[in-house]
Amino acid sequence: MAANREEILADFQACTGIENFEESLAHLEQNEWDLQRAVVSVMGAQEGVTVPDSAPEEAPLPPTLPGVVQFSGSAPCASVPRAFESHRSHSPPPNRVRMLEFDISYNDTNTELVVEDSRTVRTVKELLSAQLNVPPEKLLVGGWAHARPAPDDSDVLSTLHLPLKNRLYVLTPGLPTTSAEQPNGEETSYTDKLTRSFELIINDTDMNQEYRLRYEGCKTILSVKQGMNALTNVEVRHQRWIGWPDESDDSLTLAASGIDFPSHKFTFSRVPNHNKTDQPSASRDPINISDSEDEVADMDIDDCTIFSNESQTRKFEPLLPADIENETDGLIQFCHEFSSRYGETHPQFYMGPLEDAVKEAFGGLAVERKLLAIYIHSDKSVQSNVFCSQLLCSESIVNFLTQNFVTWAWDVTAEENKERLLSTCTKMFGSVTTATVRNVNQDKFPLLLIVMRIRSNTEVFSILQGNTSLDEMMTSLIHAVDMFTEQQKSEIEQENDRREAEQLKQEQDAAYQASLMADRAKEQERLKQEREEQRQREQEELEIREREAEQKALLQSLEQQLPDEPSESCLEPTTTLRMRVPGGDVLTRRFLAEQPIRMVMVYLGTKGYHAEDFKVLTTFPKKDLTSLDPSQSFKQLGLCPQQTLFIEER
Numbered sequence: 001m002a003a004n005r006e007e008i009l010a011d012f013q014a015c016t017g018i019e020n021f022e023e024s025l026a027h028l029e030q031n032e033w034d035l036q037r038a039v040v041s042v043m044g045a046q047e048g049v050t051v052p053d054s055a056p057e058e059a060p061l062p063p064t065l066p067g068v069v070q071f072s073g074s075a076p077c078a079s080v081p082r083a084f085e086s087h088r089s090h091s092p093p094p095n096r097v098r099m100l101e102f103d104i105s106y107n108d109t110n111t112e113l114v115v116e117d118s119r120t121v122r123t124v125k126e127l128l129s130a131q132l133n134v135p136p137e138k139l140l141v142g143g144w145a146h147a148r149p150a151p152d153d154s155d156v157l158s159t160l161h162l163p164l165k166n167r168l169y170v171l172t173p174g175l176p177t178t179s180a181e182q183p184n185g186e187e188t189s190y191t192d193k194l195t196r197s198f199e200l201i202i203n204d205t206d207m208n209q210e211y212r213l214r215y216e217g218c219k220t221i222l223s224v225k226q227g228m229n230a231l232t233n234v235e236v237r238h239q240r241w242i243g244w245p246d247e248s249d250d251s252l253t254l255a256a257s258g259i260d261f262p263s264h265k266f267t268f269s270r271v272p273n274h275n276k277t278d279q280p281s282a283s284r285d286p287i288n289i290s291d292s293e294d295e296v297a298d299m300d301i302d303d304c305t306i307f308s309n310e311s312q313t314r315k316f317e318p319l320l321p322a323d324i325e326n327e328t329d330g331l332i333q334f335c336h337e338f339s340s341r342y343g344e345t346h347p348q349f350y351m352g353p354l355e356d357a358v359k360e361a362f363g364g365l366a367v368e369r370k371l372l373a374i375y376i377h378s379d380k381s382v383q384s385n386v387f388c389s390q391l392l393c394s395e396s397i398v399n400f401l402t403q404n405f406v407t408w409a410w411d412v413t414a415e416e417n418k419e420r421l422l423s424t425c426t427k428m429f430g431s432v433t434t435a436t437v438r439n440v441n442q443d444k445f446p447l448l449l450i451v452m453r454i455r456s457n458t459e460v461f462s463i464l465q466g467n468t469s470l471d472e473m474m475t476s477l478i479h480a481v482d483m484f485t486e487q488q489k490s491e492i493e494q495e496n497d498r499r500e501a502e503q504l505k506q507e508q509d510a511a512y513q514a515s516l517m518a519d520r521a522k523e524q525e526r527l528k529q530e531r532e533e534q535r536q537r538e539q540e541e542l543e544i545r546e547r548e549a550e551q552k553a554l555l556q557s558l559e560q561q562l563p564d565e566p567s568e569s570c571l572e573p574t575t576t577l578r579m580r581v582p583g584g585d586v587l588t589r590r591f592l593a594e595q596p597i598r599m600v601m602v603y604l605g606t607k608g609y610h611a612e613d614f615k616v617l618t619t620f621p622k623k624d625l626t627s628l629d630p631s632q633s634f635k636q637l638g639l640c641p642q643q644t645l646f647i648e649e650r
Contacts, residue, residue, distance in 0.1 A: 005028075005033060008028065008033055008035050009021075009024055009025070009028065011035055012024055012027065012028060012035055012038055012039065015035075015039045016039060016042045016043070018042070021472070021475075027041065027042060098116070098117040098158070098164070099114055099115070099116060099117075099164075100114070100115055100116070100117050100157060100162055100164060100165075100166060101113070101114050101164060101165045101166065102114070102115065102124065102166050102167075102168055103165070103166070103167050103168070104128060104141070104167075104168045104169065104170055105167070105168070105169050105170070105216065106128075106132055106169070106170040106172075107197060107214055111128060111131045111132065113127050113128070113131075115127070115157065116157075117156075117157040117158040117162070118156065118157070118158060119156070119157055120153060120154055120155060120156055120157065121141070121151050121152065121153050121154070121155050121157065122136070122153035122154065123157075124141065124157075125139050125141060125153065128141070128170065132170070134172060138172050139170055139171075139172065140170065140171040140172065140227075140230055140231060141168055141169075141170055141230075142168065142169050142170075142171060142226060142227050142229075142230040143166075143167060143168040143169045143223070143226070144160060144162065144166070144168065161471075161474055161475070161478065162478075163478045163481050163482060163485075164482050164485070165485055167403075169215075169219075169223070169227070171213055171227055171230070171231070193217040193254070193255035193261055194216075194217045194218045194253065194255045195216070195217065195218070196216070196217055196261070196262065197214045197215065197216055197217070197262070198214065198215050198216075198217060198254050198259070198261060198262060198263070198264065199212060199213075199214050199262055199263040199264075200212070200213045200214070200215060200224060200263070200264060200266060201263060201264070201265045201266070202228065202265075202266045202267075202268050203265070203266065203267050203268065204232065204268050204269070205267055205268065205269045206268075206269050206270050207232075211228075211231060211268075213227060215227075215254055216254075217253060217254050217255035217261075218253055218254075218255065219253065219254055220250065220251055220252060220253055220254070221244065221249070221250045221251070221252055221254070221257055222236070222250040222251065222402065224254070225239055225241075225250065226399070228268060232268075234270050235345070235395060236345065236395075237271075237343060237344050237345040238270055238271045239268065239269075239270070239271065240268070240269045240270065240271050241266055241267070241268060242266065242267035242268075243259070243264065243265060243266035243267060244257065244259070244266070245257060245258040245259065250348075251348060251402075317337050317340075318337070318379070318411065318413060318414070319333075319334045319337050319338060319377055319379070319411040319413070320333065320334050320377075320410065320411035320413070320414070320417050321333065321414070322414035322415075322416045322417060323416075324417075327352070327353045327354075328351055328352050328353070331349065331350075331351050331352070331409070332351060334349065334409055334410075334411060335349050335351070335409075338388075338409070341385075341388070342388045342389050342392075342393045343393060345393050345395060345398055346388075346392065346393045346398060347373070347375070347392065347397075347398055347401045347402065347405075347407040347409075348401075348402055348407060349375075349407055349408065349409045350406055350407060350408045353424075354374070354408055354410075354421075354424050354428060355424070355428065357372060357406055357408040358372060358428060358451075358458060360406050361405075361406040361451075361453075362453040362458065365495065366488060366491040366492045366494075366495045367488075367492050367495075369453070369488060369491075370404060370405055370406050371404055371405045371406070371450060371451065371452050371461075371480060371481065371484050372405065372406050372407075372408065372450075372451035372452070373401055373405040373406070373407045373408070373448060373449070373450060373451070374407075374408050374409075374410070374447075374448070374449040374451060375392065375407065375408070375409040375410070375446065375447075375448055376409075376410055376411075376412055376421070376437070376445065376446055376447040376448075376449065377409065377410070377411045377412070377413070377445070377446045378411070378412050378413050378442065378445035378446055379411070379413040380413055380442050380445070381442055381443055381444070381445035381446060381466055382443065383443065383444075383445065383446070383466035383467060384445065384446050384466065386466075387446050387466045387468075388446070390470065391468070391469075391470050391473055392448075394470060396474065397470070397473065397474065397477075400474070400477055400478075401477075404477075404481050405477075412445075421437075422434050422437065422438055425437060428458065429451070429458060429459065429460055433449075433460045436460075436463065437449075437463075440463075440465070443466075444465045444466055444467065445465075445466050446466050447463055447464065447465060447466070448463070448464040448468075448473070449462075449463050449464075450462045450463070450464070450476070450477070450480045452480065452483070452484045452487070454487055461480050461483070461484075462476055462480060464476055554605070555605075555606055558602050558605040558606045559606055561602050562599065562602045562603055562606060563592075563595070563599070565589060565590050565591075566590050566591070566592055568590075570592075572592055572593070572594070573592070573593035573594070573635070573640060573641075574590050574591065574592055574593060574640075574641070575590070575591055575592075575593050575634045575635075575639055575640040575641055575642060575643065576588065576589075576590050576641065576642040576643075577589055577590075577591065577600065577634075577639065577642070577643055577644075577645055578642070578643075578644045578645070579600075579604065579616075579644075579645045579646075579647055580644065580645070580646050580647065581607075581609060581647040582614075582647060582648070582649055587603075587604075587607060589603055591634055592634075593633065593634050593635040593640045593641075594633050594634075594635060595633060595634060596630055596631045596632060596633055597625050597628065597630055597632055597633070597634060597637060597639070598630035598631065600616060600625065600645070601616070601625075601626065601630065604616065604647065609647050611626050612650075613649065613650055614626075614647050614648065614649055614650060615627075615647075615648045615649075615650055616645055616646075616647060616648075617645065617646045617647075617648055618639070618643065618645060618646075619644055619645075619646070623637075625637075625645070
């Protein structure tokens, strides 16, 4: 798609004669990259087709997003960079509008705004004022991606060359802050510090002023220094701090830096810039490469020297020796020598092999990924010093690369190092990229390769050469970030879908395992209950058998005690007893009159009516025989010659 748009842009410029890149880009975006329609719109304008000066008023549109600024009619066109103003031959379309999205952090809250790039910085502050209930004059907005450190309220957003999505922060140095100490004196963990706010008490010794700023623990030391840049207009490289722990790296978060929580005191001052007055034109006047190209070409690279204000010279050390064995050690020397040549303000180069830099940029979660920028240096090119000092080390480029890229660097001055890089590029990006880098003319160096991962494929998105201007470089970086951000959105959504699907699967598996365990528990309980019931049945059967055995033994004992029933022809006196048992049955038995009444109990016992469970009653007079002396005879009790007895359950 990028290559197709480059062809459309080239065809458009050829058809219309418009050489200005920014103006051509505006026309094409206004016409949705339809070449024919864009050419017709420009030709019509050149032939005298005019747009009416006034248009009927329209009703204001209701805002559809929080913080969106909407206007009726055509919005004014975004301004073009100064670098292009001298080449302006046509006016860009009057209604080209970009909607910029801002995610602005203040204390522990985030505010989202969407503003047209034709509006000013003041508009952003007024919208924030309405959201935060803080006067606009008290708001100090920082974090502008690649704008100058402290844009004025009157600056139009389009002149700041901002990407479509921006992350800003707000400071309110004029307002009092509150302490956020941990209750009960408990020590705050690193994870808590990342989500909590630090109060930084900064004493500006040069201006005799104290600042109290609040930053979240996830902010970096560089963010604090950039915030002071916005407050004092002192660039980061000219700031001197006392209070940071030893060997603190600007990329560290406040939570990991080792400063005191919840508040920490610093001393801030300015580093004298002796070169500022001695050489005022060195940082302001652009360097004309073509004027010095012939002169530098006649010089031997090994004889190049750096001239200081004191007219002393220092011979260049190679950025990367030819005989390195360990890439990390070589890159440490590269960074050290690069800082010696071009100053401390430069991209934060990744200290490790290219393979690890690729993993750092594209590994992990989609939301944490960044673009990869590969800087390829060559001391054999006359453009290297200009590119590094004027472009790569400019504060806007450094800030933008730090925020959006993992930057890795290599020096191909030595042929061995060049072959080593090409071999790695072939393995990582394919032979096409390797051939492209190999075939670039020496005078086109240095190179900046923009690498992104699209649908799990790591590809070189664009290659910036040494003759690129600052505006062209920034435009290419912004375009790459916009493309990467759109792709990152899709990957984040896919990753969230996969995570939700995996979470759902885990929940289903957990529910299945829980159900399986519940079924097993029920089965075990059922088996346990069955075993208990079986044991009870066996116990009951045992008890029944024991009772039956006892009853049988008792019956046998009673039968042995019971004498035989006298016959009807017995000559001894007898008595006939009729015994009515429960249920209505009647038992009849003869006994000798002289036998004790205990024999009745014995007889009834043989029939199952034991004395402990049943009473034996006479009718008249009514007596309970079981309560009488069992040794008394039937005759003594008057139960002869016959008697009817009633067996009653106790």
